[in-house]
Amino acid sequence: MEQFNFPKCQKCQSGDLVPLSDFGNQGAAIHYKAWVCTNPNCGFNLKIRNGDIYINEPIMSGAAHSARVR
Numbered sequence: 409m410e411q412f413n414f415p416k417c418q419k420c421q422s423g424d425l426v427p428l429s430d431f432g433n434q435g436a437a438i439h440y441k442a443w444v445c446t447n448p449n450c451g452f453n454l455k456i457r458n459g460d461i462y463i464n465e466p467i468m469s470g471a472a473h474s475a476r477v478r
Contacts, residue, residue, distance in 0.1 A: 417446075419452040420447050420450035420452065422447050423445040426443065427439070427442070428442040428443070430442075442454065444467075
């Protein structure tokens with residue numbers, strides 16, 4: 409398995425920033441749509457939405473999310 413060196417979180421200095429990907433409206437992959445700190449006490453996140461950058465938006469649990477049926 410490949411080992412990646414992710415950047416350290418500049419907010420807490422203890423977690424790493426890891427990239428997250430998503431899918432667009434048409435199903436195309438959007439790589440590195442968000443970066444999130446691995447330290448759960450930190451909560452730093454950076455997201456790209458429609459070309460705009462959002463920093464430290466509230467993080468919600470995805471446990472209640474239901475999958476979209478296709």
